[in-house]
Amino acid sequence: MEILVCVKRVPDTSENEIQLNSSGTGIETDDLVYSINEPDNYAVEEALQIVSKVGGKVTVVTIGGEDDEEVLRREMAMGAHHGVLISDQAFSGSDGRSLAAILKAFVQKAHYDLILCGVQADDGAAQVGGMLAAMLDYPFASLVNSIEVADVEKLKVSREIEGGNKEIHEIDLPCVLSIQTGINEPRYVGMRGIRQVASVPIPTLGPADLDIDPRTVGKGAAKVGRVDYFIPAFGKGAEMLQGKREDIVDRLVELVAAKGGLN
Amino acid sequence: MPRIFTYIAHKAGVADDSAAELAAAAQKIDATESPIAILTGWGSDLDAACNSLRALYAEIWKVANESLAYPNAELVRQALVAVLPPGSVLLVPHDHFGLDLSPGLSIKTNSCFVSDVVDIEGLQGTALKVVRQEFGGQLSTHVRCDISSGAVITIRPGAFKPQESAPVVGRVADKSSEIGSLSARRRYLETVVAEAGDVDIAKQTVLVSVGRGIQEQGNVAIAQELADAMGAAVSCSRPVVDAKWMPKSRQVGTSGKTVKPKVYLACGISGAFQHLAGIKGNPFIVAINKNPKAPIFQVADVGIVADILEFLPELTNKIREVRAGKTTAAHAS
Numbered sequence: 001m002e003i004l005v006c007v008k009r010v011p012d013t014s015e016n017e018i019q020l021n022s023s024g025t026g027i028e029t030d031d032l033v034y035s036i037n038e039p040d041n042y043a044v045e046e047a048l049q050i051v052s053k054v055g056g057k058v059t060v061v062t063i064g065g066e067d068d069e070e071v072l073r074r075e076m077a078m079g080a081h082h083g084v085l086i087s088d089q090a091f092s093g094s095d096g097r098s099l100a101a102i103l104k105a106f107v108q109k110a111h112y113d114l115i116l117c118g119v120q121a122d123d124g125a126a127q128v129g130g131m132l133a134a135m136l137d138y139p140f141a142s143l144v145n146s147i148e149v150a151d152v153e154k155l156k157v158s159r160e161i162e163g164g165n166k167e168i169h170e171i172d173l174p175c176v177l178s179i180q181t182g183i184n185e186p187r188y189v190g191m192r193g194i195r196q197v198a199s200v201p202i203p204t205l206g207p208a209d210l211d212i213d214p215r216t217v218g219k220g221a222a223k224v225g226r227v228d229y230f231i232p233a234f235g236k237g238a239e240m241l242q243g244k245r246e247d248i249v250d251r252l253v254e255l256v257a258a259k260g261g262l263n
Numbered sequence: 264m265p266r267i268f269t270y271i272a273h274k275a276g277v278a279d280d281s282a283a284e285l286a287a288a289a290q291k292i293d294a295t296e297s298p299i300a301i302l303t304g305w306g307s308d309l310d311a312a313c314n315s316l317r318a319l320y321a322e323i324w325k326v327a328n329e330s331l332a333y334p335n336a337e338l339v340r341q342a343l344v345a346v347l348p349p350g351s352v353l354l355v356p357h358d359h360f361g362l363d364l365s366p367g368l369s370i371k372t373n374s375c376f377v378s379d380v381v382d383i384e385g386l387q388g389t390a391l392k393v394v395r396q397e398f399g400g401q402l403s404t405h406v407r408c409d410i411s412s413g414a415v416i417t418i419r420p421g422a423f424k425p426q427e428s429a430p431v432v433g434r435v436a437d438k439s440s441e442i443g444s445l446s447a448r449r450r451y452l453e454t455v456v457a458e459a460g461d462v463d464i465a466k467q468t469v470l471v472s473v474g475r476g477i478q479e480q481g482n483v484a485i486a487q488e489l490a491d492a493m494g495a496a497v498s499c500s501r502p503v504v505d506a507k508w509m510p511k512s513r514q515v516g517t518s519g520k521t522v523k524p525k526v527y528l529a530c531g532i533s534g535a536f537q538h539l540a541g542i543k544g545n546p547f548i549v550a551i552n553k554n555p556k557a558p559i560f561q562v563a564d565v566g567i568v569a570d571i572l573e574f575l576p577e578l579t580n581k582i583r584e585v586r587a588g589k590t591t592a593a594h595a596s
Contacts, residue, residue: 130366139448164457182505232403238566259547261526263494
């Protein structure tokens with residue numbers, strides 16, 4: 001089975017305090033720690049597990065700049081067979097629809113039986129996978145938390161719905177699935193693994209390679225765009241306990257006891 | 264002005280709570296006109312759900328088809344593409360169904376797509392300005408979208424407060440004949456219900472809940488010791504279950520359990536909305552997190568910026584001390 005996994009390099013929110021820049025137009029990027037978008041990493045692991053069972057190859061693709069190559073190498077160190085960087089100034093500022101259109105053009109240059117992406121990325125939009133499927137006219141399932149290869153024509157997948165329940169579907173190939181975290185246990189990637197793929201060539205594709213008219217993508221073509229960032233102000237905000245640790249602990253025990261927190 | 268529609272989910276003849284929230288969101292786009300509710304389904308359940316909305320919506324479109332008895336997003340999409348007039352704005356809840364349906368629907372209706380909207384600033388010409396959150400709720404952003412060819416917008420559950428408005432006497436219009444035949448390449452088979460765990464966190468009055476900040480499985484014991492001292496149970500957020508450090512039955516959130524404790528200690532939990540949506544009944548929330556910008560501090564009653572691996576053992580010791588003191592005092596009297 002030929003599997004494509006769409007991945008993205010994102011600021012790691014578990015490692016960073018995301019700071020607004022002074023003009024409010026973006027975030028401070030100087031000290032950010034970046035990593036692979038977590039659900040994408042689960043998607044790559046899932047793809048590797050499928051090909052280890054039924055054969056085939058895994059390709060990872062990302063749209064971005066030079067710096068984004070590092071996540072492709074990381075996923076290749078996990079075992080992905082090919083990495084492709086789609087990169088050009090013309091793609092900068094693309095909205096979700098344009099990103100899906102770029103990926104569609106890439107998919108049509110090859111043949112994939114299965115396309116996986118993470119359920120959502122740093123912007124929380126959860127849009128590109130479903131859009132790509134609709135553009136390709138492939139069936140789609142979101143929030144997938146298990147995949148079983150039924151036969152060469154279809155998969156049995158489960159979707160995460162409310163309350164920890166699962167919805168089981170049969171889906172025809174080729175299809176697009178958005179992968180939820182927790183579907184598997186992604187393998188560890190050490191420095192040694194990354195060094196081993198350090199010199200593997202990663203092709204860079206631009207609009208001409210993909211037969212994309214640059215005017216149809218990028219910032220100019222975007223129908224949806226961010227105006228600014230700001231610090232959210234919902235809720236009244238917590239009373240922050242400050243001072244000496246001992247005093248904080250004492251005060252907290254009093255508060256919790258008063259609210260019925262000691263059974 | 265575009266026509267605004269809301270997609271209303273329903274189960275066993277009862278319309279989802281999101282019906283009123285979506286109506287409130289629609290009013291923020293255009294306060295002058297009542298939105299139209301669309302329901303898809305089959306049989307008496309669908310009729311009952313449509314009728315139940317007649318006090319809330321002036322117009323309700325019913326789309327009945329046997330193949331829509333279970334809401335398979337692929338089939339619902341085909342039905343909506345057939346009935347929605349060109350240029351429509353459709354509001355859908357940002358939940359597991361909305362995630363499944365909406366991005367693809369926006370492509371098939373050639374309209375713009377904005378997801379997980381938490382507020383709507385308004386419409387100027389064809390430019391709609393909305394508020395979203397990024398980076399797990401650490402930052403908000405204004406997003407502008409061009410709705411000249413319509414829009415599909417998913418609305419965060421709980422973000423829009425239902426409005427008090429004079430009851431209407433809505434009319435149900437049957438649009439079933441417009442959809443033609445539907446066929447799916449994704450076929451719904453069954454729903455598997457979550458297994459019950461060893462502890463039912465939904466029944467606990469006090470919860471010590473741990474998130475990614477617990478760092479490794481071995482550290483869950485630190486939270487358990489605190490819970491034991493308090494007479495509480497340990498629950499957790501999604502990353503802890505993803506890492507297989509705790510079972511799914513302990514997860515609080517939309518994809519886990521809904522809990523209703525009196526006191527909730529959020530330890531090393533950032534406060535993603537999917538997690539917060541699982542906490543009901545307005546408990547006293549204590550947030551302990553080393554990131555002062557963690558969104559959990561906006562919803563907590565009391566916050567402490569600290570590393571939980573250091574703080575929780577200190578808290579445990581203090582509670583043990585206080586309780587031992589109380590016991591001694593009680594014996595003495």
